[in-house]
Amino acid sequence: MFMIRPSNSSLKVYVYSGVVDMRKQIDGQAALVETTMEVNPFSKRLVVFTNKRRDKLKILAWDKNGFLVWYERLEKQRFLRLKGDHNRVLSIKDLNLYLDGYDINRFKPHEPLKIEKVA
Template structure:
């Protein structure tokens, strides 16, 4: 599933989403609940209650693309915090697609700002 998603931003909508929603329903969640711009080369990821299916909503220059993935074995390690949207790095997106947590405790974290070395 899109190992190299070509979006500037990848947002994960935490908690569960009604997977019966189509493009318009998912777009309404992004716009009204989270006040995010659908048209700025961003991908929005949604997952159902059973965590074995996800949808990706992505704007292309001439319309929306809706991708759907259903796992035949296993579940996505999806954050369950309610009413939250998180901006993922491409690395976190790959972890999610591999069934791993997006919050890897052993991953080396990037430092903010410069580091003085004497």
């Protein structure tokens, strides 16, 4: 199986929490990023969009001199709704788990400890 996935772990992944008509082209999606999310669409980041049925997903990214778009259409399953606001940031690892169908909303790591001295 041939699959192209984002792998640069230094990239930020922003999630657009609303639904998007997948007929919307690159310029329309970039405008959503700029106006609704108040994020620069020309910076080094990925922005994830899903449609109302959550069977389609697009990822928009700027690459030096033009936009890239990843597009995935599921035949039977659905992408889970990601919780959070328009500026929720995911890691590349979480994005790839999400693309594989995992519910990353339920993945919750241990809370960080703030220890000031040894017992």
